[in-house]
Amino acid sequence: MKKIQIIILLLLAMASVDMSAKTLVVYYSYTGNCHEIVQTLTSQIDADTLRIYPVDKTQHYEANNYALGTQLLNAIYADPTNPDSYPAIDPVTISLDDYSNYIIVTPLWWSHMAAILQTYLFHHGSEMAGKNVGLIVSSHSSGISGVVADAQRLVPEAEWMGNALWINNANHPNRESLIRNWLIAIDYDNLTAEVKGDINGDGEVTIGDVTALIDMLLSGDANHPQADCNNDSEVTIGDVTALIDYLLSGSWGTSR
Numbered sequence: 001m002k003k004i005q006i007i008i009l010l011l012l013a014m015a016s017v018d019m020s021a022k023t024l025v026v027y028y029s030y031t032g033n034c035h036e037i038v039q040t041l042t043s044q045i046d047a048d049t050l051r052i053y054p055v056d057k058t059q060h061y062e063a064n065n066y067a068l069g070t071q072l073l074n075a076i077y078a079d080p081t082n083p084d085s086y087p088a089i090d091p092v093t094i095s096l097d098d099y100s101n102y103i104i105v106t107p108l109w110w111s112h113m114a115a116i117l118q119t120y121l122f123h124h125g126s127e128m129a130g131k132n133v134g135l136i137v138s139s140h141s142s143g144i145s146g147v148v149a150d151a152q153r154l155v156p157e158a159e160w161m162g163n164a165l166w167i168n169n170a171n172h173p174n175r176e177s178l179i180r181n182w183l184i185a186i187d188y189d190n191l192t193a194e195v196k197g198d199i200n201g202d203g204e205v206t207i208g209d210v211t212a213l214i215d216m217l218l219s220g221d222a223n224h225p226q227a228d229c230n231n232d233s234e235v236t237i238g239d240v241t242a243l244i245d246y247l248l249s250g251s252w253g254t255s256r
């Protein structure tokens with residue numbers, strides 16, 4: 001009995017309760033186009049947003065034929081693995097752990113990802129490993145292959161949601177339909193659909209979800225859309241047994 005208690009305690013200690021499989025839109029916008037794109041995007045999907053800001057908000061990146069923007073990018077490409085190569089950004093308090101899907105929205109600067117957003121992804125891109133990541137790029141007219149390469153460098157282990165969406169200046173007024181069609185093309189709804197029993201939001205149902213569910217019940221906060229494993233409209237110990245049953249049998253509601 002004591003052994004079982006110790007095992008349960010160990011499992012509980014290991015449990016990580018991620019309460020949802022949500023989407024976070026991470027973006028930077030200097031002149032406002034990406035901000036408008038994000039507003040349009042979040043009118044079509046349920047997502048939280050994280051806007052990245054540079055520490056120095058006095059800079060005019062476009063001045064002198066975009067000299068400062070160029071200088072920031074040159075510093076990055078001279079030494080891309082050095083944190084000092086990236087411009088300083090305001091601290092971010094949002095934890096990526098709370099999300100399973102991310103959409104990155106960035107301006108294109110000289111065929112690359114805007115330097116400010118590169119800073120954030122340099123430090124946090126690895127936290128998106130194994131998760132669904134989409135990319136939307138806004139440029140005046142240049143093609144986006146360099147930005148896609150930057151995203152792949154900065155978020156190396158992502159499960160990319162199809163091809164990136166490019167919205168150029170001429171198409172910006174049509175962003176509503178462009179974004180809607182892109183979401184259909186990448187099968188966004190299916191990609192991000194929550195999995196019944198996936199309590200910890202890692203996209204699969206395993207023993208980790210049993211411990212997360214027990215943890216949730218012990219914490220008294222059992223309000224999770226995927227936790228009602230036996231479909232009786234409440235979350236109780238019965239859902240833990242239904243979840244264990246599922247793991248043992250491979251399908252929902254077979255035994256007992």
Ligand SMILES: Cc1cc2nc3c(=O)[nH]c(=O)nc-3n(C[C@H](O)[C@H](O)[C@H](O)COP(=O)(O)O)c2cc1C
Pocket residue numbers: 028029030031032033034035061062066068069070106107108109110111138139140141142143
């Ligand atoms: C420093 C800098 C460099 C840029 N370089 C390019 C470029 O090479 N090609 C292009 O088509 N647009 C370029 N642009 C324009 C932006 O990509 C475009 O205006 C974008 O929509 C800006 O997004 P934002 O309004 O969210 O900042 C550049 C803008 C800046 C500030």
